[in-house]
Amino acid sequence: DIQMTQTPSSMPASLGERVTISCRASQGISNYLNWYQQKPDGTIKPLIYYTSNLQSGVPSRFSGSGSGTDYSLTISSLEPEDFAMYYCQQYDSSPPWTFGGGTKLELK
Amino acid sequence: QVKLLQSGAELVKPGASVKLSCKTSGFTFSTSYMSWLKQVPGPSIEWIGWIYAGDGGTNYNQKFKGKATLTVDKSSSTAYMDLSSLTSEDAAVYFCARGVTTFDYWGQGVMVTVSS
Numbered sequence: 001d002i003q004m005t006q007t008p009s010s011m012p013a014s015l016g017e018r019v020t021i022s023c024r025a026s027q028g029i030s031n032y033l034n035w036y037q038q039k040p041d042g043t044i045k046p047l048i049y050y051t052s053n054l055q056s057g058v059p060s061r062f063s064g065s066g067s068g069t070d071y072s073l074t075i076s077s078l079e080p081e082d083f084a085m086y087y088c089q090q091y092d093s094s095p096p097w098t099f100g101g102g103t104k105l106e107l108k
Numbered sequence: 109q110v111k112l113l114q115s116g117a118e119l120v121k122p123g124a125s126v127k128l129s130c131k132t133s134g135f136t137f138s139t140s141y142m143s144w145l146k147q148v149p150g151p152s153i154e155w156i157g158w159i160y161a162g163d164g165g166t167n168y169n170q171k172f173k174g175k176a177t178l179t180v181d182k183s184s185s186t187a188y189m190d191l192s193s194l195t196s197e198d199a200a201v202y203f204c205a206r207g208v209t210t211f212d213y214w215g216q217g218v219m220v221t222v223s224s
Contacts, residue, residue: 034211045214046210046212095157096154101150
């Protein structure tokens with residue numbers, strides 16, 4: 001199975017700050033990489049699919065990039081509602097699809 | 109709008125089985141793929157498998173073969189997951205989600221507690 005390593009596991013940040021979360025795959029995943037946000041109440045929302053495509057309704061302050069084994073999610077200017085957990089997920093070639101361990105974005 | 113409504117929290121005894129439901133609305137269920145995922149504190153999310161509502165075809169994570177069984181009822185646009193021979197390792201929050209590789213809508217999750 002492809003292992004996904006997310007860093008950092010937690011990140012204190014301030015409103016208006018630009019932050020980047022990283023995700024590294026144990027082998028190349030050909031940009032088959034999604035990002036999700038989980039709010040404290042447990043609800044999960046998709047943010048980005050295929051590395052850099054914003055899901056419908058996702059604010060433009062979110063962006064994704066990467067290639068090969070290394071990918072990142074950037075929030076250009078943190079809003080109060082962005083403090084949450086973030087997960088990357090790969091879906092390259094064949095199942096099982098696997099997730100990163102998550103990054104908790106906390107208010108500094 | 110698209111909704112995935114999961115059944116309520118479950119408290120089950122070790123060795124027992126449980127059937128979780130995911131009632132959908134707002135999209136054409138009969139031509140959709142539904143996936144199930146497991147989240148344990150850590151935190152960590154694991155993909156269990158998917159089912160195609162059209163013909164009931166399934167694909168399971170090898171880790172969950174024999175543990176999870178996915179079914180659908182097209183008449184009620186509901187997806188189900190049976191979990192068998194429950195142990196403490198199965199205690200988790202389980203989510204249903206629409207999609208096979210990219211999950212664009214998620215249920216609210218259901219907590220399964222395994223305790224005697």
